[in-house]
Amino acid sequence: MKISEAAEQSGVTVATFKYYVREGLIPEGERLGANRTEYTQAHVQRARLVRALLVTGRLSINAAREVLAAVDSGTGFGPAFEAAQHALDSARPSDLEASPESRERVEQIIARLGWNTAGNNPGVEAAAQALDGFATAGEPVDDAYLAHYAEAAQRLARADLTALADLAGRGRSDAVVELMVVGTVMGDRLVSGLRRIAQEHESTNERKQDLS
């Protein structure tokens, strides 16, 4: 297909598509003549993944390159997933480092729930920073609250992995990483929005109970 069609199917402009090629994020098309380069469905899939990494995930070009290298290494789902998680984490605005006490509390809840992790998961730092944020604001979180949050997070992760496993079953590790990036960013927003609606519902219930 022509570059204009490949760009359209990828959801980017022709200028952006050319930029991805120039940066080596998408392989060159096959030159069929002075004014014609042929692109394939594989280019479209790669361009969609690059767009997910750069636009949705807000990764730097270099971080995107690392994730693409993991995807291309052919070692499968796991390493690409891990590379994407770490790259996404480094794209977030960095806060102060979490306190050892809060990291310890997060490690404890991981142990209590029997979660398997390699120990360098970026979520530990993020969760510990949030616990510090509650404490600094004078509203430290109790164990019951943290346990409810962890159980809800596990339910979210199970839904995420079910969706990813569906895709992985079809053998497309580029699509898996794309959904992982999109799902990480958009999933955070989705749960944030739904939680606000549920808060209103629960606060209405709460007030009814107060009156009864």
Added chain:
Amino acid sequence: MKISEAAEQSGVTVATFKYYVREGLIPEGERLGANRTEYTQAHVQRARLVRALLVTGRLSINAAREVLAAVDSGTGFGPAFEAAQHALDSARPSDLEASPESRERVEQIIARLGWNTAGNNPGVEAAAQALDGFATAGEPVDDAYLAHYAEAAQRLARADLTALADLAGRGRSDAVVELMVVGTVMGDRLVSGLRRIAQEHESTNERKQDLS
């Protein structure tokens, strides 16, 4: 107490405390002489709430004023909660408006779960924008995924409201709004971090199942 002690107990500098007073966010202290103004525990509580609104919630001075007016109106927990939710929402970076289709899907899940909402909850727009984000990235969300997310959000909200109800039982609506602001911002980060850890756990399980 002196302003230096009030500032310290509020977790802000004396300059910041004075700024809050100048902006009318904290009432003036009682003048006991040319060089002495007396502040009370009520000033400290108010300063902590103002700090939560401005620093943690990133509200503008004007938005903070509106929330404080709702707290001071004495109409209780509900209106202050609602004012804070809307103010927090307006402090977020605004995206494109959500599509009517995605808003409709969010309304459907609300109806299916029997959630009570007044219909203008800012979470509807946020959740609908996230659904649009998935769709734009070529990874539309199916109903099962959305339902799992909504159920997890309800579990989070129940933990939030239990913590708020504990405080409200002690009759401090300023503290309730403070926890609401801190909990909204920090709770989003907490679940985001825990979800990443749970994803790693679930993906390890997933791979084990693949091998068996």
